[in-house]
Amino acid sequence: MGIEADVAHAGAAAAAPKKAWDTRVMFRELMMHDVELREYVLNHVFGEELFKLAPQYGMTVRQERDLTMARWARMRELKVYDNVLAVGVDDPSGRRAAVQKYDCLSECVGLLDHSLEIKTGVHYGLFGSTIARLGSKHQRELYLPKVQTCEMLGCFALTELGHGSNARGIETTATYAPETDSIVLHTPTETAQKYWIGGAAEDACWTTAMAQLYVNGECHGVHAFIVRLRNDTDKQLCPGVWIEDCGHKCGLNGVDNGRIWFDNVHIPRSQMLSGVASIDDSGKYQSAIKNPDQRFAVQLGALSGGRISIAVNSTRNAALALTTAIRYAHSRRAFGPDGAAEVALMHYRSHQQRLLPYLARTYAMSFAVNELKRMWWDNCQLLGTPVSKDVHFVSSLFKALMTWNMRDSMQECRESCGGQGYASINRIGPVKNDRDVMMTFEGDNSVLLQRAGKMVMDDYARTVKSRKRSGCFKWLSEEFDTKVNSPARRTGSEDLSQDEQDLERLLETALHRRLYALLESLAQEVPKLQRELAGDAFEVANMISSDASELGYAFAELLIWQWFRRDVARISNAYPDMARVLQMLSSLYALDTVDRSPSFLRLSCISQAEASVVRHAKRRRCAELAPHSMDLVNSFGIPDHLLGPIAGDWELQNRRSKL
């Protein structure tokens, strides 16, 4: 019994003939850029023996690290990484192409091996970017070619034992010594030891160390310094540098994270990255950016690129797990009607409802993140421009939501494959473990979300005050926006649940209402708290922190939906059949969003009757999408050799004759 038959048997409205659309077209839309390079790397490069997955499970840390380095070396040998740093490229479009290429490679590598993604990401994306963003023209010209060729192998040292999220509180000092015209890097306390520095334990010979700059006794805040850690020849540590391995991790063991102590390490003044701030020849601190908050933000600009690639790779890896679990659900049979053959797992309503909402979310996110990438490239093509507020805001939100979506999708996929989901060879569990850290690094999700929520509040206050959509509100629909401050939208009186055709409208209303209801409740709460807490801003922020997170979440869920729908609309002319199935996914995304959070009902954004409508519609949509789900996962374009046996003919591959 095929899956269509199955679903029809279940009374589902299993319409649409299979393959009314082309999975390759969908792949191109999902990937957006560098499709040929992608296919070359995924199929050709990763087809080589060195990139084979199967032998990799159960490796020692030594083997994992060596393999990661060997793979990277081989890719460089194949010139795959050439020109990812736009060294010497003067035109914006050339620079844009370099960033795109790098992003494409990070995504390819990200499907194969998280360690390789991070190892290369630390070098090009953090070490290289920091120099590109914060270095002077001279420094860029001096260092970047060597970073590009890996002649200078680098890492990025910000976090310390005592300070991670609160990066501004780091304790490492960089003191200008006029006598020698040098800068002295020092670890003044135990909590100031650099911690978790990827690449530092073994391979990196250089680092961009972040430290508090002291000039003439005055502290100017966090700045970046190029520091040599090791000799290139024998990898001996430089005098005054002490490094220790961070030890075994729950995954990502191909990356050699290290702890670094600096014992009064002198570097020439010229090794302070001086594009944004510098010490002049007379020994005075100079910076065009006078505001210390802004200066600090600029110093951490390299992290934005990291956040974006984490967001993208989260959607790709959710897609990886979903491909496996959904393919397996079509071929694995369990139970059935009395006396009849067993049915495929995908036949089960509960199984559809476990997996397909995540498929919808992952599709929505895959499209939405493309918009973020475009914003990012626009930003990157202009050299010397700091990361825009928009990029910072959206990348913070997307990093948090997309890594959590990956986490939850992978876990559901793991469990929905039963025992097979726990076998390393099937690549759900180990990838999940390797990627668990994505919630934490380049900005802890919870911290990012709270901050983004506060930005939404600020932009809302500005919007209300100026009666003009400000900041992030510019992305929201005009129609709802004009309702700002109009109480009508919260009465729940317009009951949209009567006519099924109005479902989209109901969802649109619900998602906007939630956002504005949260905003208004915060707008009431904050002044009250300010009074109660006598204006203690820190405590006010603390008291509303969960609400701020919820607000950030609500904003992001809406934004992802908007951007997904915009893309679907764009596509619908050229590919109407494809757009139809995307439209179903878009609807399921919103239905799932409304169904799973109690806030819609609590805040009167929907009525109870509407909640039931939503729940039923969600289940129906799952049943309708079930027959399309194979094509939808195949459109992610993940080659078979990156998938475990259960994504294919697992019975064949488990034969005794195969041993």
Next chain:
Amino acid sequence: MGIEADVAHAGAAAAAPKKAWDTRVMFRELMMHDVELREYVLNHVFGEELFKLAPQYGMTVRQERDLTMARWARMRELKVYDNVLAVGVDDPSGRRAAVQKYDCLSECVGLLDHSLEIKTGVHYGLFGSTIARLGSKHQRELYLPKVQTCEMLGCFALTELGHGSNARGIETTATYAPETDSIVLHTPTETAQKYWIGGAAEDACWTTAMAQLYVNGECHGVHAFIVRLRNDTDKQLCPGVWIEDCGHKCGLNGVDNGRIWFDNVHIPRSQMLSGVASIDDSGKYQSAIKNPDQRFAVQLGALSGGRISIAVNSTRNAALALTTAIRYAHSRRAFGPDGAAEVALMHYRSHQQRLLPYLARTYAMSFAVNELKRMWWDNCQLLGTPVSKDVHFVSSLFKALMTWNMRDSMQECRESCGGQGYASINRIGPVKNDRDVMMTFEGDNSVLLQRAGKMVMDDYARTVKSRKRSGCFKWLSEEFDTKVNSPARRTGSEDLSQDEQDLERLLETALHRRLYALLESLAQEVPKLQRELAGDAFEVANMISSDASELGYAFAELLIWQWFRRDVARISNAYPDMARVLQMLSSLYALDTVDRSPSFLRLSCISQAEASVVRHAKRRRCAELAPHSMDLVNSFGIPDHLLGPIAGDWELQNRRSKL
């Protein structure tokens, strides 16, 4: 600034002086039995070099397996495992003591090493129990002493490549051959290969193989057979037995899971476990249990013990992660008011709200599971009694809810420790990975939950019909029970949110209402579906499967609360101060339950106003519990040497001088 000061600063009602109660008394209440044995094993045995945790990270599969076996051997050498199988014990209380002892050891070992827990669990708990439950008196006397001493090292072979959850569909055959008075075990197809059999790949020399019994051409369903797999001396496979390693897993690599093929393996008729069914001397099949469904249920009885120990160990390991994360939250500082010292993470409302609801859930579950254990021991003390329906029902529910609670608690703890949560040495991540399989084995959670939900429906139908509380409804409060079929409880008219003192009442009402609302909606839905689907029972079950799961979940959440509260009431005379803090946890458990699920609002079990009351009360309760949280985790009694550095003085342990 200490945590009390912190919390007071946040305006919390941080009352209760610290340590108004004794953490050791709490420990005894939580553990319920064999406290001295526990302390001996945890502190003394696990204090030995062989049980040290630190060197274990990053081991190869070979090392992990050898370590597991070495630890088990050492524990046997210390006679720790003596008399866990009640061999030759005739009195019920002696048998009860043996089961209790075994449970205690499983819990101790479960805190140290999941592989050791499973390796011993497979041998004593599955192989041994199957013989004890299904063997004749003679077989018990013959085999169990050898199982007790490990002279017969065994495993339990039920699952096949093609059939896991649907165990009744296994294909391995056991055909009676009258010519030789033997039984022939055979793997007729590729999907019939035994899969995932713990212990089979290397160590076990025996197995209880489950297979379809054919006598005289007739199939009598699944039965258990004692089959030798290997020689004791050289571990060579027996003729006709073929075994292959299942390969690397996402965790639990100290267990050697294997795949087994039987190629017409003859065993004497006497090796069919014949306490429940047998082949008599004339070659005829005999069984006292005529109903094949019942017979099948009895054959799988050994799995109940496994489910219970999984439930218990899930609460213990959630406690392990919470101990680490909460201790760290009291010592880790990040951010703070402008210019002032940084504050401890536990000061942050959002951090409290991330961790403390899980602490409350884990406490509630730790107490509730004790009631299940008591039911189980009552059941075990009578030899030859099949597992009661009550034990089967509650253990299914608790296994599912408690493993999911562990999963979610551990994940939240992992993330709430930031980067440190990802370091293996801190024991959150690796334990999480090792235990991820608990959602799957001994009954997949989703399948268990659906089935338990259907049992609730049946018991409800009986209750309504007989107007007498039947089945699982006997555990629910009389007061609400009498409301069966009374519509009043669903109007939401009695608004309990006005008076804060009535919170408990509100919660009690809400949890009951949800249960009955789900039951009634199913009672209406099912006949409708039966008509629409022309009585297709399989499809009706499929259509309501998610609702059945939700029902099972709702029932279990209520039951856990009831049993927790009953224990708190019991304790309150002797330890009023301790009971007070438990009462706060009980309240938080219920508040969190109501707050996080949209079903309460959707099903009109609470009003919107009440939902806000609940949310605020939940946050307040978290703030109140924050100052108690250290003592509460310390009461779990997990010795320091089983915790990672961040649970202690992590600054000290990270000093450079410590290298």
